[in-house]
Amino acid sequence: MSDSALTGVPVSPGRASGPVVRVAEPIGEPAGTPEPRDRAAEAARIGPAATAVAARLEAQAGLVEGEAATILLTTAAMAGDPALVGKAEELVNTRGLPAAKAVYDAAAGFAEALAAAGGYLAERVRDVQDVRDRIVAELLGLAPPGVPELAGPSVLVARDLAPADTAGLDPAKVLALVTEEGGPTSHTAILARALGIPAVVAVRGLLASDAEALLVDGGNGTVEPVDPAAPVLAAAGRAAAEWDGVGQTADGHRVKVLANVGSPADARAAADAGAEGVGLFRTEFCFLDAATEPSVENQRAAYAAVLEPFRGKPVVVRTLDAGADKPLAFLAPDPEPNPALGVRGLRVAFDRPDVLDRQLAAIAGAAADSGAEVSVMAPMVATAAEAAWFAERVRGAGIARAGVMIEIPAAALSAREILAEVDFVSVGTNDLAQYTFAADRQLGAVAKLNDPWQPALLRLLALIGEAAAETGKPAGVCGEAAADPALAVVLAGLGVSSLSMNAAAVRAVGAALAATTLQAARDAAAQALNPSTPAATASGR
Numbered sequence: 001m002s003d004s005a006l007t008g009v010p011v012s013p014g015r016a017s018g019p020v021v022r023v024a025e026p027i028g029e030p031a032g033t034p035e036p037r038d039r040a041a042e043a044a045r046i047g048p049a050a051t052a053v054a055a056r057l058e059a060q061a062g063l064v065e066g067e068a069a070t071i072l073l074t075t076a077a078m079a080g081d082p083a084l085v086g087k088a089e090e091l092v093n094t095r096g097l098p099a100a101k102a103v104y105d106a107a108a109g110f111a112e113a114l115a116a117a118g119g120y121l122a123e124r125v126r127d128v129q130d131v132r133d134r135i136v137a138e139l140l141g142l143a144p145p146g147v148p149e150l151a152g153p154s155v156l157v158a159r160d161l162a163p164a165d166t167a168g169l170d171p172a173k174v175l176a177l178v179t180e181e182g183g184p185t186s187h188t189a190i191l192a193r194a195l196g197i198p199a200v201v202a203v204r205g206l207l208a209s210d211a212e213a214l215l216v217d218g219g220n221g222t223v224e225p226v227d228p229a230a231p232v233l234a235a236a237g238r239a240a241a242e243w244d245g246v247g248q249t250a251d252g253h254r255v256k257v258l259a260n261v262g263s264p265a266d267a268r269a270a271a272d273a274g275a276e277g278v279g280l281f282r283t284e285f286c287f288l289d290a291a292t293e294p295s296v297e298n299q300r301a302a303y304a305a306v307l308e309p310f311r312g313k314p315v316v317v318r319t320l321d322a323g324a325d326k327p328l329a330f331l332a333p334d335p336e337p338n339p340a341l342g343v344r345g346l347r348v349a350f351d352r353p354d355v356l357d358r359q360l361a362a363i364a365g366a367a368a369d370s371g372a373e374v375s376v377m378a379p380m381v382a383t384a385a386e387a388a389w390f391a392e393r394v395r396g397a398g399i400a401r402a403g404v405m406i407e408i409p410a411a412a413l414s415a416r417e418i419l420a421e422v423d424f425v426s427v428g429t430n431d432l433a434q435y436t437f438a439a440d441r442q443l444g445a446v447a448k449l450n451d452p453w454q455p456a457l458l459r460l461l462a463l464i465g466e467a468a469a470e471t472g473k474p475a476g477v478c479g480e481a482a483a484d485p486a487l488a489v490v491l492a493g494l495g496v497s498s499l500s501m502n503a504a505a506v507r508a509v510g511a512a513l514a515a516t517t518l519q520a521a522r523d524a525a526a527q528a529l530n531p532s533t534p535a536a537t538a539s540g541r
Helices: 039-043 046-061 066-079 082-095 099-117 125-140 163-167 187-195 264-273 296-310 346-351 353-370 384-396 409-413 415-419 429-437 444-450 455-471 485-493 503-514 518-528 534-538
Strands: 009-012 015-022 154-158 174-179 199-201 213-217 222-225 256-261 278-282 314-318 373-378 402-406 424-427 475-477 498-501
Touching: 009 187, 009 444, 015 174, 039 082, 039 099, 046 066, 046 082, 046 099, 046 125, 046 163, 066 125, 066 163, 066 187, 066 264, 082 099, 099 125, 125 163, 154 213, 163 187, 174 187, 174 213, 187 199, 187 503, 199 213, 256 264, 256 314, 256 503, 264 278, 264 296, 264 503, 278 296, 278 498, 296 314, 296 353, 346 353, 346 384, 353 373, 353 384, 373 384, 373 424, 384 402, 384 415, 402 409, 402 415, 409 415, 409 429, 409 455, 415 424, 415 455, 424 455, 429 444, 429 455, 455 475, 455 518, 485 498, 485 503, 485 518, 498 503
Parallel strands: 015 154, 154 174, 174 199, 256 278, 256 498, 278 314, 314 373, 373 402, 402 424, 424 475, 475 498
Antiparallel strands: 009 199, 015 213, 213 222
16 A cells, blocks of 8 residues: 555445546535525525426436435435425525525525434435535536536545435446545445445545545555556456345355335335345334324324335334434423433333333334234333333233344343343444444544444444344344445354345345355354454455
8 A cells, every 4th residue: 555545434345446537516505695686586496496406316216226216216305395495485585595595594404403313314414415405506507516427437536425426326437436524324335335336435635635546445445546547447347146035144044134214215125125124114204394293193104104015024113213312392302411322212212101102002003004024123222121111011012022222332231131121132233333432423534433344343243143142032233234245244153143224235235145154154253353453354345
């Protein structure tokens, strides 16, 4: 590695080099002046601009399939969201803002709400910002932001990539992806793996480099300048993942391959991808815009729409993951000095068990309506006593299987005691990593600490696997660590019995498991537990 090389978080393996194409920065905040002479006419420009952006995204979705199409359609729906358009029109009419500035400010409010929600919802902030920038460009008559037309095979360099940009990439022309921001759970990482494109994220100092060509190693996370006249090096093409739809190793050891979903569209994409079921159904979508608690009937209908594609298949539903860092108006949380460590997840239910009981009733009803084999788990469980309290309420609601998420190091260290109280556990590696390393998963500056190949994180997973084997109960992983095919093999070797991930990774993970034996997975796990650095193991991906 040369002295001028940069390092980041490796998120998709392979080595490639070629000319750099830089993705233009967004145009930034529009001017708030001059005030429009005709406020009504200015406000009337916003709806058509949003409609035009949505139509282009929908047309782009028609050119791709699977998870990429789902992401583009979701972004299109955001662009046409009446709430966003209506808020922007209100800002024009009441404050006299130009249309572009009104859209910018309206989107900021939506983004702040999602960022405060944390976790999966905070990851949608980038979607809102992308929609904002596209509508602003439309109103100003400028070229939309995003990946430019590529004349030939190129290494894409960007501050970050919006999900819609990543979803529309042509792997025949994109040699590699490198971003200065982002993390291992970003859409860039997920879709780069699915497309077989080498990728490195969180490369500090990337945008200050004036290199005309780069060599990118998506296995060890290095990015270094090369001679622009050197021949282009493309990563070895990844053959289409061959998988028979049954999650198991080559010698028949069962490891279920499941999907993470948070909406009916997610569920359909997961079913189309061949997922054997759902390992994490996030129910927050039902509560996001609710000024008051949704009724049992409304919740039941919303959940049933997500469960329906998985009739007769296992679905693990996570109860409401809300609290001080994910504020919901009807819960009226008290202010907290450190909300990430405050009353969130199951802790909310200790004060408001009625909210949990109504949600459990809705889940039980939706299970009956859909025919899915539903289990329920609670987020943010720290002790065996908390797990027992939750399991009693789940069974009291008529739901047979109760589990908990292990996202807190204390829960990982108490896995045996927790498994004595519940039927299964599921590890949320995204939160477990950020709590283990005291590293915010949304902060690019500490993204390396959230690398799921970190030995300390894997050692906690090994403890959980041992506890599962001793108690004879299943332990799954539902963080994006499960989406890395090479790491999925390691997790199987650590004793994980199911892997749940974004739909885009399902087939690749299933194929990776099918191509290895249980003993080979155990050998890989033993190596991963004791390297000098995460990259020492990850470079073999």
